[in-house]
Amino acid sequence: MLGGTERLLWLLLLSLLLPPPSAWGQGGQARPREGTEEAGSARAWLAFQGLRERLRAAGALSRHYWARFSCRVWPQDCGEDEEASARSPAWSLALLGQQYLDILSTWSCSFWDCCDRGDCRIINNFTGLEADLRVRLHGQHLARELVLTAVRGYLEMPRPDKALALSFHGWSGTGKNFVARMLAENLYQDGLRSNCVKMFISTLDFPHLKNVDLYEEKLTDQIRKMQEHCRQTLFILDEAEKLHPGLLEALRPHLERQAPSNQRAESQRTIFLFLR
Template sequence: MSDRDSSTSASHTEGEVEGEMDEEMDTELDGEGDKDEAQRESAVPGLSSFSSSLRAVVRIKQKYQAMKKRRQEMALLALGADGNPDGAPSKTSPKIFTFDGLTPFSSTSSVPQKKKRRRRRGVLFPNSGGRRAPPKQEQSRAKYCLYLLFAIVFVQVYNAIENLDDHVLKYDLEGLEKTLRREVFGQQGAVDGLLSHLKDYLSTYVHNKPLVVSLHGPSGVGKSHLGRLLAGHFRSVVGETLVLQYYVLHHCPQEADALRCARDLAMLISETVERAEEEEKIPLFIFDEAEHMHDEILDALLQLVATKQSNEYLNAVYLFLSNLGHAHITKHMLHNSSSISMTMTSSGRQSNLVKELTPILRNTLEKLHPLWSEADILPLALLEKSHVMECFLEEMTREGFYPDHTNIERLAGEIEYHPEVGGHEYSQTGCKQVVAKVNLL
């Protein structure tokens, strides 16, 4: 066998094992083959030529194996961790990744890998013309029932408020307030307290107890005058039969008749409250000169006021007028007038007086009879000289006299006064002598 045949057979054997080679490998092999063939033709066949051919074959094989190994490394780097492709030789040992053997013109480094972005699926709408709109959610029908319930509650509350206003308007408390402020002098604090109690009580028709108010003050401060104004107003709004003015010295002057008077008074009150219940009105009971009431009458009134009676007995107003505790009122005003600020208004002084005297009078009156513990105490203050002059002006105008200021001041100077304290000059008899002095003109 010649050298050419041996090289040809060797090259064919390698081709069967490894497969087809690249164009680069074929070119190199062809070049080496042509070179060996020219050398063999020119040289004399011998042992030296055979050894040179064998060395060429060995060099070619070593070069081929090196190129093959380099291509396998490049293929492994390109695949990465995805595994071996079909037909590739399996790895027998782990390899450490390095950048050795990579060329700057390799296919893996030249082409940048783009990161695939995951596309979000859009909301699909039906193919209908016009503007796309999301589907509507069905609303619960119970919501409409809730709205209806709110409307019903609102109407009920509104009607209740309107009914309260109508009930107050029935008694014309605004007109009563104007009358009291116009005709009652020097008792602004007591008038404000009385109107406050009446407004709170008359704003509704259902009560758990009757309203009991007790007015206390010295002689001539306007207790009886205030009672007459209240009686006249309530007679005009609720009727004559639902207003009772009870004068103890007139209806029951003898103490021996106290028990009979108590029974008669209880029967009269029962008839009045029953009539008021039928007419859906609140009656008014005024007891003037309550300091002369006998214990039997006070006990009968206490049973009507404090005991849990039927509904008609709870809807009633009791007004007591007396001079009980007048000594405490006079002493308090004379001793504390100097400490009262002169910059304070008249209404402010009256309100302060009511707050200070109420607990003092309550402690004194509760010792006299338990009835006063059920009442709201309102003290009436002493009248100053300016208040007495207003009483003269009112009485002279009523009697038809010309209201001469000089004449009024002269008449007011004839009234007896307490010693001046703190710039205040209080009358000892109030306006009690005003009517008598005007009649002498």
């Protein structure tokens, strides 16, 4: 004997095999189909052909989008074939497609450095900086207002002609390093780990007086390379009171007013934080 579930499945199968009631004439005689089978097959074939063509077009477009996207993320792996197809007029992207491509590229830049310079992760979140200084920094209301005003005013200048230098004084535990970290976290997405941020600790990076000349060359070279790599740099010098006078003299050219240069598309912005 068949169970209830098996009986239901057999009835469903028989109902699918039997022709619909409209196909039967009076007295239970089946009516002739009069070419309906051929017409239905033709319509199904045309629909299948159209679907296949749309799938082919979508697949080709997806491959092209992926080629353009991968060339942006991994330019070293982009071959001449992809470049030729990208230059082809037949593959000119629509505006909406280009916007989606830009969104994908921006999303990928949150995981990899995919821009020509190292400043694609500069955020300058002044609202977040103001909130952090107000909520997380206690007992330093004067420093809170001055730091926010100075940093925002400097970074919003169209073409600053000199670096911004801020000096934080106080005993250990007064919040000098805390404020420096908040600045880095709100100006750069990677915070202190950003390629545009560099911290020097006097007793660690410049420990021996006999190597001052070497330290001067190293310091100026690192500043120059970072400024070439980033349009906005942040240098933090901890224990600045222990810096050798020769190192402070090496910093003088970077702190003085600079003549405007037309060679840069964007003006260089540099912030020095001296923690004493």
